[in-house]
Amino acid sequence: MSLAIASNTALAPANPWSLVPPLGNLDAYISAANRLPMLTLEEEQRFARQYRDDNDLEAAGKLVLSHLRLVVSVSRQYLGYGLPHGDLIQEGNVGLMKAVKRFDPDQGVRLVSYALHWIKAEIHEYILKNWRMVKVATTKAQRKLFFNLRSMKQRFKSNDAAADMATHRDTLSPAQVRAMADELNVSAEDVLEMETRLSGGDVLLDPMASDDGEEVYGPISYLTDSNHEPLAVIEAHRRDLLASDGIASALEVLDPRSRRIVEERWLKVNDDNSGGMTLHELAAEYGVSAERIRQIEVVAMKKMKTALVDYA
Numbered sequence: 416m417s418l419a420i421a422s423n424t425a426l427a428p429a430n431p432w433s434l435v436p437p438l439g440n441l442d443a444y445i446s447a448a449n450r451l452p453m454l455t456l457e458e459e460q461r462f463a464r465q466y467r468d469d470n471d472l473e474a475a476g477k478l479v480l481s482h483l484r485l486v487v488s489v490s491r492q493y494l495g496y497g498l499p500h501g502d503l504i505q506e507g508n509v510g511l512m513k514a515v516k517r518f519d520p521d522q523g524v525r526l527v528s529y530a531l532h533w534i535k536a537e538i539h540e541y542i543l544k545n546w547r548m549v550k551v552a553t554t555k556a557q558r559k560l561f562f563n564l565r566s567m568k569q570r571f572k573s574n575d576a577a578a579d580m581a582t583h584r585d586t587l588s589p590a591q592v593r594a595m596a597d598e599l600n601v602s603a604e605d606v607l608e609m610e611t612r613l614s615g616g617d618v619l620l621d622p623m624a625s626d627d628g629e630e631v632y633g634p635i636s637y638l639t640d641s642n643h644e645p646l647a648v649i650e651a652h653r654r655d656l657l658a659s660d661g662i663a664s665a666l667e668v669l670d671p672r673s674r675r676i677v678e679e680r681w682l683k684v685n686d687d688n689s690g691g692m693t694l695h696e697l698a699a700e701y702g703v704s705a706e707r708i709r710q711i712e713v714v715a716m717k718k719m720k721t722a723l724v725d726y727a
Contacts, residue, residue, distance in 0.1 A: 441501050448484050451481060453481055454481045459526055462477050463478060463515075463518055463519075466478070478518075479512055486534055487504060489535060490507050495565070503541065506538050506540070510535070510538065511530050513533050513537070514533035556602070559600075560601060560605060561613070571594070592606050661726045665720075665722035668719070669715050676697055677719070680697075
């Protein structure tokens, strides 16, 4: 049952199965859901068989509508995770519809008992995916701890009245860790790891403006990896080709003297990381002025630039 649709509807007195607009907010939706009539065992069995045997969607809708209040009740148990109540209800409704689709009236159980598992399962999945950007629970043991650690910590503290310090601290004592591990059938290491994960504070990834109006860098600013951005990869590959095969191809268009001048001036690196010959050294070798060597170098570089453009 879509929350977006149902939240704008209310029961019409003449027909308890019809919902009429408008109400327009979450409180109105909850109020409408709580006013929907409950089904008797005979009605539930009849509607379930009509849907199972005849694919009667109207009968399925009646089963869903009569259990919306169950979803509202279950969703309230998960408000402590800081997620919108409306979203929790929406996910619970998805679980309810899955339960109705799979419900077998001949198994001898009421739909409310069968649907409870599916409603909680969908809400759990939603919380695990959205409570933190980094998933905090992936294994079965971690899921047990994620949904039970807080309540069990409160229970242990309230029962440990004799240990005054334990009632005021947030960390678990070794005895409490062992007791929790035994009760949930998980390892003590799993308990300690989940407590560490849940006690960690959230960090806002996006940058925010400081009090003086200046933007402050957030973690996203330095976590972003631009090295593997497609355009950057293509550009780097192109640059590498030009620096190797492209330069070699451009040197081929020069006469021997011009090529040697360019290689000595720009491409040669000695063992001591110094460059090649200077203008005056080349001028002395060829018996011309340093200015003439510079002019030859300029003409050679223009030819190479044209060749590199053609190569690219």
